Amino acid sequence: MALELRRLRIDDEGEVRAAHEAMVDEYPFGLSLDAASSWTEYLALHDELRQGSVDGSVRSDFLVADVGGVIVGRASIRYELNEFLAREGGHIGYCVLPAHRRRGYATEILRQSVALARADGVGRILVTCDEDNVASARVIELCGGVYESTVDGREGIPKRRYWIS
Secondary structure: OOEEEEEOOHHHHHHHHHHHHHOOOOOOOOOOHHHOOOHHHHHHHHHHHHHOOOOOOOOEEEEEEEEOOEEEEEEEEEOOOOHHHHHHHOOEEEEEOHHHOOOOHHHHHHHHHHHHHHHOOOOOEEEEEEOOOHHHHHHHHHOOOEEEEEEOOOOOOOEEEEEEO
């Protein structure tokens, strides 16, 4: 089945909350989910981020990776870089839920995310990963990422920086 990156819908709440719990030991699945008081507030936040109308944030998209009606991962695409993103966050963040790994989904999520960023005018795309995340480094390289450097992350975790031209 084909993977589709799509925006959140009202009926995604249960599945996204379960995905968020499944990723709790790694990193947040639902970016800013814990800060929202309700699902409708969460959806509204992502609409505002997409429009670039949230103070202190860059214009961005939060998309879930859907395969046959099942959420298998997510992508966050930042169309601009602030100081943090330019150093260690990058233009694109992505993840695949543990139960759906090793099926090529990460590569497809990143490939589609790059296409969406390019369609919105982003030229060179910065993608980063933790230094010890060999699987993510491989995905980035498969999608054309060229290693630039490793920087100290703000949480003490070194980040590998790649550019996709």
